[in-house]
Amino acid sequence: MTETTRAGAGSNQAEPEIIQAEPETTRADTEITRAEVCAVACADVWRGVGEVLAHTAGVVPSIGARLARLTTSPDLVLTDGEAYFMSDPPPLGRTAADGGVVEGWVPYRKVFDIVASGRRQSMMGASQIDRYGNQNISLIGDWRRPTRQLIGVRGAPGNTANHRTDYWVARHTPKVFVEKVDVVCGVGNDRARGAGGKGLRFHDLGVVITNLAVLDYGEDGRLRVRSLHPGVTADEVHANTGFEIDTSGATETRLPDETELRLIREVVDPRGLREREVSRSTGS
Amino acid sequence: MGDKSMSLEDVAGTVESGMTIGIGGWGSRRKPMALVRELLRGDARDLTVVSFGGPDVGLLCAAGRVRKLVYGFVSLDSIALDPHFRAVRERGGVETAEYDEGMFVTGLRAAASRLSFLPTRAGLGSDVLTMNPDLVTIASPYADEEYVAMKALRLDVALVHVNRADAAGNAQYLGPDPYFDDLFAMAADRCYVSTERIVEPGGLLAGGPAQSLLISRLFVNGVVEAPRGAHFTSCDPDYGRDEAFQAHYASAARDADSWELFRKTFLDGDEQAYHEAVAEFHANRDGRQGEGR
Numbered sequence: 001m002t003e004t005t006r007a008g009a010g011s012n013q014a015e016p017e018i019i020q021a022e023p024e025t026t027r028a029d030t031e032i033t034r035a036e037v038c039a040v041a042c043a044d045v046w047r048g049v050g051e052v053l054a055h056t057a058g059v060v061p062s063i064g065a066r067l068a069r070l071t072t073s074p075d076l077v078l079t080d081g082e083a084y085f086m087s088d089p090p091p092l093g094r095t096a097a098d099g100g101v102v103e104g105w106v107p108y109r110k111v112f113d114i115v116a117s118g119r120r121q122s123m124m125g126a127s128q129i130d131r132y133g134n135q136n137i138s139l140i141g142d143w144r145r146p147t148r149q150l151i152g153v154r155g156a157p158g159n160t161a162n163h164r165t166d167y168w169v170a171r172h173t174p175k176v177f178v179e180k181v182d183v184v185c186g187v188g189n190d191r192a193r194g195a196g197g198k199g200l201r202f203h204d205l206g207v208v209i210t211n212l213a214v215l216d217y218g219e220d221g222r223l224r225v226r227s228l229h230p231g232v233t234a235d236e237v238h239a240n241t242g243f244e245i246d247t248s249g250a251t252e253t254r255l256p257d258e259t260e261l262r263l264i265r266e267v268v269d270p271r272g273l274r275e276r277e278v279s280r281s282t283g284s
Numbered sequence: 285m286g287d288k289s290m291s292l293e294d295v296a297g298t299v300e301s302g303m304t305i306g307i308g309g310w311g312s313r314r315k316p317m318a319l320v321r322e323l324l325r326g327d328a329r330d331l332t333v334v335s336f337g338g339p340d341v342g343l344l345c346a347a348g349r350v351r352k353l354v355y356g357f358v359s360l361d362s363i364a365l366d367p368h369f370r371a372v373r374e375r376g377g378v379e380t381a382e383y384d385e386g387m388f389v390t391g392l393r394a395a396a397s398r399l400s401f402l403p404t405r406a407g408l409g410s411d412v413l414t415m416n417p418d419l420v421t422i423a424s425p426y427a428d429e430e431y432v433a434m435k436a437l438r439l440d441v442a443l444v445h446v447n448r449a450d451a452a453g454n455a456q457y458l459g460p461d462p463y464f465d466d467l468f469a470m471a472a473d474r475c476y477v478s479t480e481r482i483v484e485p486g487g488l489l490a491g492g493p494a495q496s497l498l499i500s501r502l503f504v505n506g507v508v509e510a511p512r513g514a515h516f517t518s519c520d521p522d523y524g525r526d527e528a529f530q531a532h533y534a535s536a537a538r539d540a541d542s543w544e545l546f547r548k549t550f551l552d553g554d555e556q557a558y559h560e561a562v563a564e565f566h567a568n569r570d571g572r573q574g575e576g577r
Contacts, residue, residue, distance in 0.1 A: 083460035096460075107461040108310060112386040116405070138382065143415045145376030151364055152357045158386035158406030187409035199408050199421070199430040 032255055034211060035060060035278035037229050038168075039264055040256040041209045043067040045123060045166050051075045053085075053120040055159075059269075059277040060209075061123040061168045062092060066268045067260060083107050092269050115155065115162050118202055122159045123166045126208075128181040131222050131243045133205045134188030135160075135167060136181035143183055156185035160192075164204040170277050172210035174242035189221030211278055213237050214253055218246070227253040285452035285485065290506040292555060295476045296322040298506075299441055302351075304332040306392075306437070306472055308444030308465035309517065312338040312360045312525055314457070316445035316478050318513035318555055320344065325554070334437050336388070336464070338517060339533060342368035343551075345378060346543065353378050354437060356385040360530055367537035381416055383407070383434075391437035392464060395471035403431035442472035445514045446498065447522055448491055449479035453504030455497070456488045459520035462498050469503040478510040480522050512559060528569060529562060 042064025046054060054065040054076050066089060069076045078089045080096040085104030096102055106114070114120050127150055128136040135156060141147035159165050165186060169176055184191065192203040208215040208223065216226040224246040225237055234247040256264065264274070296319070299305065309315035320340045330351040335341050337358035344350050346368040358369035372378050383391065386406040394402040403422060408430065413419050422433040444465040447458040455477045457465070469475040477499065483490075488497060512519075516526035516533065536546035550561045 108463060109389065112389050115386060138411075139373070143380075143382075143411070146373055149365065149370045149373040151359065152355070152382055153384050153410065153412055154357055155385045157384040157408070157410035157412050158404075160410075161405040161408050183415070184409070184411040191409040194409075198428070199405055199424075201429070202405070203409075 032261065033275060033278070034229060034231075035274040036256050036261065036264055037253055038209060038211060038278055039063040039067060039269075039274055040260055041214050041227075041229075041253055042123065042168065043071065043260070045206060045209070046076055046121070047072040049073055049076065049121060051077060051119070053077045053079070053114055055079075055120055055122040055124075056168075057123065057125050058168050058170065059092070059273045060170065063264060063268050063274055064123070066092070067263055070263050070267065071260065077104075079106060092271070092273055112158070115158050118163050120159075120162070121164045121166075122155075123168055124156060124159065124186065126167045126169055126176060126186070128176060128178050129167060129169070129208065129223075130178055130181050130188060131245070132188035132190040133167075133186070133208070133217060133221075133223060134181050134184045134191065135186030136183045138183040138185050140182055146182075153183070153185040157187065160187040160203060160205070161200055162202050164206050166206040167208045169208060169210040172212040172237070172240050174240060177241040177243065177245075179243050189217060193221060212240065213250070215245075222246075225250040227251045229253045230255065285450075285501070287451045288453045288501070288504065288507050289451045289482060290476070290508050292318055292322040292478075292508055292510065295319055295443075295478075295506055295508055296326040296328070298474065298476075299323060299326065299328045299331075301328050302330045303328065303440040304334060304438070306439035306442040306468045307333065307335040307337075307340045308442065308463060308468045309338065309340070309514070310336045310461070310463040311357070312362070312517045312530060313461075314445055314459065314463065314465075314514050314519050315340045315517040316443040316513065317515055317517060318510040319443045319445070319476065319478050319508070321551065321555060321558060323349065324551055334439060336385070337366065337369065339366060339530070342366035342533075342537065345369060345372040346537065346547075350378050352381065354381040354383070354388075356383055356388040360534060362525070362527060363530065363534050367534050371537070382412065383416070384410070384412055387412065387432065387434050388437070389464060389467070390434040392467040392471050394434060394436035395438040396467050399436055401433040401435050404434050405431060407432040407434070437471060439468065439472035440474070442468040442475040443478070444468055444475065444499070445478045445510070445519065447480050447519065448483050448488055449477050449504075449507050450485050450488060450501075451482055451507055452485065453477060453499075453501035453507050454488060455479065455499035455504065455507075456492055457496055457498045458492050458522070459518075466499050466503075469499045472503075474505045475499070475503050476506045476508065477504050478508040478513045480509075480511055480513065480519065482507060482509045510555070515559070515562065526562070529565060532565065 046068035087103035088101035090100035139146035332352040334354040446455040448456040518525040
């Protein structure tokens with residue numbers, strides 16, 4: 001391989017930086033971390049879904065999908081985030097160019113066909129989300145002239161129109177959980193059930209997992225707290241949510257079992273990337 | 285078979301102000317950057333640019349050539365947003381049509397099939413319909429359902445970059461993903477292909493399987509040999525993305541003075557001067573890194 005080819009193999013140029021930033025103490029500390037609780041909560045999203053393509057955005061959701069594949073959902077289909085299905089995935093955050101076993105070819109054109117087929121389930125991020133699960137990743141402000149341009153609607157409208165969609169929010173704050181999102185990218189339950197929803201028969205919002213809690217949707221389509229992560233109080237969630245949210249039925253989010261903990265620490269994420277995503281966000 | 289080989293200048297000369305231009309590739313991957321740089325050297329403006337955008341969109345916006353952007357996203361992949369795109373959006377400097385990525389593909393498919401629209405579920409209930417008030421939904425004639433009637437994204441000209449082509453216009457990709465370059469070609473009245481290398485007729489299969497022959501000469505009006513013509517985006521397996529240079533581009537884009545310097549250094553000369561300046565950039569950088577060790 002030439003030097004120039006190596007430099008461009010996959011889109012992983014941030015990799016050296018991540019390695020440098022890795023806390024050396026991660027492995028020595030056997031106490032279960034918040035990131036590990038979140039990873040297992042994410043894994044539960046894929047429990048028993050069968051032969052479905054797992055789409056994830058973010059480190060913790062990716063760990064969750066890989067963990068599910070190794071435990072409760074052995075038929076789950078994983079990708080390298082680029083053009084391949086992987087029967088054995090490459091190291092976290094890397095592509096097929098860096099290892100793993102390819103089992104299928106899925107260029108971007110096929111992804112949209114799979115979305116339309118429904119054989120896919122997605123866990124996306126959210127820059128803003130409202131009480132009905134309307135999600136925004138496009139921009140902040142007026143779409144004609146945004147105060148802050150974000151990444152655009154990307155695939156969120158199509159995902160929510162075609163298959164189950166869950167969200168991962170690494171930093172649960174009132175700026176994310178808002179009364180009204182600036183642009184509806186991922187479609188919420190109110191819109192799906194309203195006049196605009198004739199055709200949204202495959203709309204299926206699952207859960208929202210944050211660094212504080214697992215949220216799901218009640219019969220009325222509104223977000224509520226299903227479980228609080230160990231050590232988190234209902235007051236904390238209320239204080240960090242920009243709309244009223246029902247916490248009355250909240251249980252405690254389960255802890256990883258020994259097998260899951262070993263798989264997360266030794267197999268799926270030995271470099272401890274999960275701590276970077278969550279600790280950065282849970283800090284003051 | 286006719287010889288459709290052309291120069292970069294020939295191609296840019298066919299692009300007129302006010303046209304709708306489709307640009308192939310995806311984000312910061314296999315973009316026809318040499319052709320885009322040639323557009324910057326020409327005087328076509330008020331363009332409508334249709335793209336899964338990367339630095340192609342950024343450069344054209346920075347040069348003030350774009351009236352309207354039609355996009356699924358504008359990303360540099362390893363950098364989430366092209367900074368020129370962000371800037372032009374935040375000053376309201378360009379008209380936009382932002383679509384869900386799948387809708388965008390549906391629009392290209394409609395155009396490639398000479399249809400005025402194709403139905404899709406993507407977009408229903410979302411603000412893509414609010415941000416594109418000309419989009420309507422349509423009742424299924426067969427079921428009690430509504431779909432978005434995604435408008436055809438018809439193009440005057442498509443520009444794409446591939447690994448190999450012959451002079452007749454048969455174009456081959458050798459990387460992992462064809463992106464949507466064949467659809468761009470078919471959705472356009474005219475398509476121009478730049479390529480790393482023009483090979484002899486029959487020579488394409490020496491480099492890859494028949495399945496890698498992405499675009500037929502049926503849909504190609506001109507071929508330009510442009511080695512490293514996708515730089516600084518990736519053109520696997522010939523070369524990867526030039527991440528160091530992309531980072532330099534993105535950082536220069538953040539203020540007017542540094543952008544002015546970037547433009548003078550890299551964009552004001554011809555294509556050969558561009559590649560020489562890039563080589564010098566890397567030589568200086570390697571020198572600095574050597575001193576630091």
